[in-house]
Amino acid sequence: MAAISLRGIEKRYGDVVIVKGLDLEIKDGEFVVLVGPSGCGKSTTLRMIAGLETISAGELCIDGQRVNDVAPGDRDLAMVFQSYALYPHMSVRENIAFGLVVRKVKKAEINQRVDDAAEMLKLSGLLHRKPKDLSGGQRQRVAMARAVVRRPRAFLFDEPLSNLDAKLRMEVRAEIAALRRRFSTTTVYVTHDQVEAMTLADRVVVLNDGVAQQVGTPLEVYRRPANRFVATFLGTPTMNVVDKALLKVAVPGNALHVGVRPHDVQARKETAGALVAMRVEHIERLGQESFVFGRVGEERFGAVVDEDALGVLEHGSEVGLFSRADRLSFFNDKGLRIDA
Amino acid sequence: MNRVVVVGLLLCALVLAARARAGDDGAEDAAARPEIVLWHAYRADEAAVIEEIVAGINASETAFQVKVLAVPYDAYLDKIGAAIPRGRGPDLFIAAHDPIGDWAEAKTIQPIDDVVDAQTASSLVPGLLPAVVYRGHVYGLPLAFKSVALWRNPRRVPQAPATLDELMRVAVEQTNAAEGRYGFVYENRDVYYHAPLLFGLGGRLFDGEGRPALDDPNNVASIEKAQAINAAKVVPQEVSGTLLLSLFNEDKAAMIVTGPWSRGEIAAGVPFEVSALPDVVDAAGVRRPMKPLLTVEALFLSGRLVDPARRALAVRVARLLSDEARSVLRLKKARQPVALEKAWDSVGDDDDGRVQRGFRAQLDRSVPTPNSPAMKALWSPFNLALGESIGQGTPPSVTLAQAQAKVKGEMAVVEHSTEATGEGGFVVVVGALLLLLLGWTALAVRKFGGAAALLSGIRKNGIAYAYVAPALTATLVLVLFPFAVGVGMGFFRHTWGTYTFVGMENFVSILAGADSTFFRTLGVTVLWTASNIVLHVSIGVLLALILSQARLRFRGVYRVLFVIPWAMPSYITALIWKGMFHPEFGAVNALLGIQGFSWMNSFWSAFAANLVTNTWLGFPFMMVTALGGLTSIPKDLYEAAALDGAGPLKRFTSITLPLLRPTLAPAIVLGTVWTFNMFNVIYLVSGGAPGGKTDILVTEAFRWAFERGQGGAFGTAAAYSTLIFLMLLSYNVAAARVTRGIEGSK
Numbered sequence A: 001m002a003a004i005s006l007r008g009i010e011k012r013y014g015d016v017v018i019v020k021g022l023d024l025e026i027k028d029g030e031f032v033v034l035v036g037p038s039g040c041g042k043s044t045t046l047r048m049i050a051g052l053e054t055i056s057a058g059e060l061c062i063d064g065q066r067v068n069d070v071a072p073g074d075r076d077l078a079m080v081f082q083s084y085a086l087y088p089h090m091s092v093r094e095n096i097a098f099g100l101v102v103r104k105v106k107k108a109e110i111n112q113r114v115d116d117a118a119e120m121l122k123l124s125g126l127l128h129r130k131p132k133d134l135s136g137g138q139r140q141r142v143a144m145a146r147a148v149v150r151r152p153r154a155f156l157f158d159e160p161l162s163n164l165d166a167k168l169r170m171e172v173r174a175e176i177a178a179l180r181r182r183f184s185t186t187t188v189y190v191t192h193d194q195v196e197a198m199t200l201a202d203r204v205v206v207l208n209d210g211v212a213q214q215v216g217t218p219l220e221v222y223r224r225p226a227n228r229f230v231a232t233f234l235g236t237p238t239m240n241v242v243d244k245a246l247l248k249v250a251v252p253g254n255a256l257h258v259g260v261r262p263h264d265v266q267a268r269k270e271t272a273g274a275l276v277a278m279r280v281e282h283i284e285r286l287g288q289e290s291f292v293f294g295r296v297g298e299e300r301f302g303a304v305v306d307e308d309a310l311g312v313l314e315h316g317s318e319v320g321l322f323s324r325a326d327r328l329s330f331f332n333d334k335g336l337r338i339d340a
Numbered sequence B: 001m002n003r004v005v006v007v008g009l010l011l012c013a014l015v016l017a018a019r020a021r022a023g024d025d026g027a028e029d030a031a032a033r034p035e036i037v038l039w040h041a042y043r044a045d046e047a048a049v050i051e052e053i054v055a056g057i058n059a060s061e062t063a064f065q066v067k068v069l070a071v072p073y074d075a076y077l078d079k080i081g082a083a084i085p086r087g088r089g090p091d092l093f094i095a096a097h098d099p100i101g102d103w104a105e106a107k108t109i110q111p112i113d114d115v116v117d118a119q120t121a122s123s124l125v126p127g128l129l130p131a132v133v134y135r136g137h138v139y140g141l142p143l144a145f146k147s148v149a150l151w152r153n154p155r156r157v158p159q160a161p162a163t164l165d166e167l168m169r170v171a172v173e174q175t176n177a178a179e180g181r182y183g184f185v186y187e188n189r190d191v192y193y194h195a196p197l198l199f200g201l202g203g204r205l206f207d208g209e210g211r212p213a214l215d216d217p218n219n220v221a222s223i224e225k226a227q228a229i230n231a232a233k234v235v236p237q238e239v240s241g242t243l244l245l246s247l248f249n250e251d252k253a254a255m256i257v258t259g260p261w262s263r264g265e266i267a268a269g270v271p272f273e274v275s276a277l278p279d280v281v282d283a284a285g286v287r288r289p290m291k292p293l294l295t296v297e298a299l300f301l302s303g304r305l306v307d308p309a310r311r312a313l314a315v316r317v318a319r320l321l322s323d324e325a326r327s328v329l330r331l332k333k334a335r336q337p338v339a340l341e342k343a344w345d346s347v348g349d350d351d352d353g354r355v356q357r358g359f360r361a362q363l364d365r366s367v368p369t370p371n372s373p374a375m376k377a378l379w380s381p382f383n384l385a386l387g388e389s390i391g392q393g394t395p396p397s398v399t400l401a402q403a404q405a406k407v408k409g410e411m412a413v414v415e416h417s418t419e420a421t422g423e424g425g426f427v428v429v430v431g432a433l434l435l436l437l438l439g440w441t442a443l444a445v446r447k448f449g450g451a452a453a454l455l456s457g458i459r460k461n462g463i464a465y466a467y468v469a470p471a472l473t474a475t476l477v478l479v480l481f482p483f484a485v486g487v488g489m490g491f492f493r494h495t496w497g498t499y500t501f502v503g504m505e506n507f508v509s510i511l512a513g514a515d516s517t518f519f520r521t522l523g524v525t526v527l528w529t530a531s532n533i534v535l536h537v538s539i540g541v542l543l544a545l546i547l548s549q550a551r552l553r554f555r556g557v558y559r560v561l562f563v564i565p566w567a568m569p570s571y572i573t574a575l576i577w578k579g580m581f582h583p584e585f586g587a588v589n590a591l592l593g594i595q596g597f598s599w600m601n602s603f604w605s606a607f608a609a610n611l612v613t614n615t616w617l618g619f620p621f622m623m624v625t626a627l628g629g630l631t632s633i634p635k636d637l638y639e640a641a642a643l644d645g646a647g648p649l650k651r652f653t654s655i656t657l658p659l660l661r662p663t664l665a666p667a668i669v670l671g672t673v674w675t676f677n678m679f680n681v682i683y684l685v686s687g688g689a690p691g692g693k694t695d696i697l698v699t700e701a702f703r704w705a706f707e708r709g710q711g712g713a714f715g716t717a718a719a720y721s722t723l724i725f726l727m728l729l730s731y732n733v734a735a736a737r738v739t740r741g742i743e744g745s746k
C-alpha cells in the first residue's frame, strides 16, 4: 500500500504536450478515478505511473520515493488493461501465477495465493482453461485476479469495463468495489464513464486536454463543479448553463452564466414566480422520472417533470421552471465558478 | 465456361500437333529432299564454321539437305543418350570419343568400319584411330583432336623446358607469392590434368585385362610428384579453369596447362607459345615424355540409322565434312587441330601456325582417353584421391587404395548381371504404381459418396471444377506421373538404356550393403539439416527482433537488404561463396587475415563453408516469417509482463518465443525439407570435398545417376530418392502432429 504523488507531471511527444503539469497527491488506500473525454491524457497519465511511458517533466513519487526512472516491474504496481492483455498461450492458472513465478515466490505459496484469488473472483472452475475459451467477463476477472494475487502496492485500472456489456459492467463494478473494500489498496482508475467515477471513487480527477480541471469527492465535483467544463462533463442529462440575464435570479459578483442540473429544476404549469418560462419541445419519459426539454434563449434547457401530479404535458405547452437557490452554480466570463 | 472449352480444345490441338510432328520425324517425305540431321555442341568460331560448311553443302548438293542443330554443351551427352534410342535423335553427330563404349553397348551408335576404310585411315594424322575403336570396330570418323599442352608466356619463359626438372627451376624463379605470381599453374586435383604426370611416370588406369588399376605403384609415384610440385608453391591452391586463365591473362602465371579451347579466352596482347609438355625422369632414372589424355572429336552415325539409302547419305555428309577443303577451313577459321594429315600442309609459320604445331607435337606424346564404359566410374574416385593427397597431404598409396576399392565396389553394384526384362517390365511396375494411386483415388471417391455423388457434385459445381482442372492436370502430369516413374525406377537396374527388374535389390544393397555410405551420408545430412535450421532460426529471429524495434530508423531499407540473399538464385549465391572460400584469392580468408587456409581440405571446414553459404541463403525466410509473427503479438502483453516484473530475457522466453512458435513451426518444417534436399550448396560449394565426406543424400543420389558410369545407375539413384522421400514424409507427419499440438494449445 502506498501513497502516490504526482508533481508537475508532463508528457510530451515531440512538440505536442499531452499532459500538462499534473499535480496530484493520492493518499495511501485511496481510490482515485481519472475521468475526462477521449484523448485527454488519462491513459498516458496512468501509464506514466505504471512506468510504461517515460515522464517528460515533473516528479513521480511512491511512498515519498522518486520513481521516475524505476522499471515498471520494480514499482510493485499491478495494472489491469482495457484489452485484458492475458497471455494467450498460458492457462488461467499460469496467467494469474506469472507475476509470482517471475518473482520466484515458493511454489506452494503460489498455488495457495492463486487458489484464493480464483475463489474470490469466481474463477476456481476455470483455472485450466486458456483465455480464448473464456467469456469477456471471465477474462476481465482473470485480469483482476492477476493483479490481486500479487498484493501490489497499488492497482492501476485502464477502462477495465469498457469492453463489457451494460449488465456485466454493473456486476464487475460491484466486484471492484468489493475488492477495494477487502484490500483497501491504493487504486488509480481511469474511465470516461461517469457512473463508474461517481460510484467507485473516493476522489475524482476531471481531466481535460491534459490539465486537471477539478479534484474532489464525487459529490463535490457533481454539486460544485469548478468550471463550466466540469459542470457539463459530469451528469446526465447535461447541466443547463444559460446567460444570467435570462433567469430571474440574483447573481453574485461578476457572474455571467448560471448553471443548474435538470434534476434540480421542476417544471410546473404555472409560470408565476418561476425562474423562467419555457415552451416544451421534447419530453423524455424514462419510467422512473420524466424530463422536459425546451429552449431558454438559444440554449437547450432541461427540467424534471412530475406528470402524475401535473397531468400529461404536450408539445408546445408552456411551463414554468423552478429551482432551489442552493442548487445554482455561477460562472464568470472565464467559465470559472463564483460562489455566492 | 466457353473460354474453358476453347482453352481445352486448344490444348488438345497442341498435343495432337506435337504427336503428328513426332510421328513424321522418322518417316521420309518422298516429295521433299531428304533431310540429314546433324548435331554438334560447338560454340563460337567452331559453331560458325560448321554452319558455314553446312550452308555450303546445302547450296551445292541437290539430293539431300543437311539440318544442323547446335545443342548446349552441358546437356549434350544426356540429349544424345536420351534422344537416339527413342528415334528422336540426329542421323549424324559430332562428339568427343570417350563415351564410345557406353554408346556402342547401348547401340546409340553403329560401327562404321566400311566408312573408315584403309584409305581413309591412312589419310589421318597418326595416333587418332585407336581412340575411336571399340571391341575391334571403328565407331567414329575423326575430325579433330584435342589435348592439353604447355602454354607459356615467352617473356617470362623464352625457351620451352625440355624436362620437368628444368620446368620446375624456371617455375620457382617465376614464382613470387607476395606479388601473387606463380610459375606453373595447372588443375592439380583433376585427373585429366594430372594424367601427363601419370603416364610420364609409367602409370596406368587399367591393367592388361581392362580392370581398373588405380593403385598401381607408378600412379602413386605420379601423385607424389604432384605433391612435390604443390609443395614448391609454384601452383596456387584450388586452381580452377577460370582462375588459371585469369592469372595467365594478368601475367601472373608463367606457364599453364590447358587445351586449344582456351584460345578464345586469352586476352588480346598477352603473348603466348604452345609446346608439348616436357619429359619427366622417374626414380629409376627412366626418362619418358609427359603424356596428356587425348580426346578425338569424331563423327558418329546414329545406331537407329539402318535404312541403307539414308545411311549412304549420312556417310556422304560425313565425308564432305572431313574432306580436305573443309578440314583446312576448320583448321584455319575454327583453329581446330584437325584429323586430316593433308590439311596440316597449309599450316604456316604465323602465330596461329606455331600454336597449332604445338598441339600437333603434343599429339605424338599423348594417350587416347580410354573409351571403355568403366572409365566413367574411375574419374570421381580418382579425383577424390588426388584431391585428398594434394589438399591434405595424405599419402597417395592410401588414397589410391581407397579409390581402387571404391571403383571396384561401385562397378560391382552397377555390373551385377541379371536377365533383362526390358522396358516392358519397367512399364509394368510404373503401371502398378499408377494403379495403386488410382485405387487410392477410387477409395477417396467412395468416401465422398460414390461415383454418382461425385458426378453430380461435378455437374453442380462445374465451373469450379473447370477452374481447377488445369492445375489438376498439371499436377498429374508434372508431379504424380514422374513421381510414380521415379519410385518405380528404384526396382530396376539401368545399364545403357535397358532396365532390368531387380525387385528390392537396390534398396537392400543401399541399406545392407558392405559399405555404410548410406548411413554415414544420412548422419551428415541430419547434422547438416539440424545445424542449418538452428542457425537460420536463431539469426532470423534475432534480426526480426531488431527490425521490429519501433525506434530503429531505415527499417524498410534493412528489411529489403536482408531479403536480397533470398531473392538471388541459390546456385549463383553458392558459386559466389565458393569463390569467397578460395584459399588464396577468396574474400573469407582475406577478411579473417589467414593465408592460404584451404577450407575444402577437412570435413569440418568444408562443412562450415557449406553451412555458412546455406545460412546466408536460409535466414531471410525465417526472418520474414518471424517478423510476421512478431507483429501479430500484441504490445500490451509485453507491458503486462513488464509490470509482472519480467525482464527482457524473461519476456522473450515467456512471451515472444511461445507466441512465435505457431508461426515458426510450419516454416521450420519447410526449411528442414529444403535443407535436407539442398543440392545446390553442397554440390557447388564443397562438391562433397574432402573425398565425398560432405555429400548429403541428394548429392549422393545425383552422383549415382550421373557420375558413376554404366550410363547412369538410375535404379540406385531412384532408390535413394525414394528413401529420402520416405524419411521426409515421416518427418512431415510427425511434425504435423507436433504442430497441431502447439496450435491446439494456443
Ligand SMILES: Nc1ncnc2c1ncn2[C@@H]1O[C@H](COP(=O)(O)OP(=O)(O)OP(=O)(O)O)[C@@H](O)[C@H]1O
Pocket (backbone or CB within 6 Å): A013, A018, A036, A037, A038, A039, A040, A041, A042, A043, A044, A045, A192
Ligand atoms: N506515441 C504517441 N505519439 C503522439 N501522440 C500520442 C502518442 N500516444 C498517445 N498520443 C496522444 O496523446 C493523447 C492522449 O492519449 P491517451 O491515450 O492518454 O488518451 P485517453 O485519455 O486515454 O483517451 P481514451 O479515453 O480514448 O482512452 C491523444 O491525443 C493521443 O493521440
Ligand SMILES: [Mg+2]
Pocket (backbone or CB within 6 Å): A042, A043, A044
Ligand atoms: Mg485511454
